[in-house]
Amino acid sequence: MAYVPHGYIITNGVITVDEIHELREKRQALLIEDASLSGENERISELIEFIRNNKYxxxxxxxxxxxxxxxxxxxxxxxxxxxxxxxxxxxx
Incomplete structure (x- = not known):
């Protein structure tokens, strides 16, 4: 069996470049979405903290x-x- 670099996909014995690029694009989109959600969660936490400190x-x-x-x-x-x-x- 031939060596396959980490992250490569073999389909019917052939590494397809299109699949590699597609997976990289999906990974990048997920990283961007994760960063966006992280920012939203931080904003929500700030608002909750502010409301708790000013509830009276x-x-x-x-x-x-x-x-x-x-x-x-x-x-x-x-x-x-x-x-x-x-x-x-x-x-x-």
Whole structure:
């Protein structure tokens, strides 16, 4: 049996370059997705920590809290939409 370098695939006895490139692209996409999810998890942890530290002060308006959780507010003639940084939208 011939030596096959680590990471190579043999299909019917032939190493296919297309399969190697496809797997490398999938691996890269997964690494990017993992980094993105890691950043989102860090952001969620920061928000949870902030809310826990300020749970007794939530009855008052806090500009800091608003800026931490709200991405933007869109105002229309008959309603407005609040877009949170967690990608949740609320129509009022």
């Amino acid at each position: 002060c939530t009855l008052r308006y806090s500009d800091t809290l608003v800026r931490k959780i709200i991405q933007n507010v869109s105002v229309y003639d008959d309603h407005f939409v609040i877009c949170f940084k967690s990608r949740i939208e609320m129509e009022v």
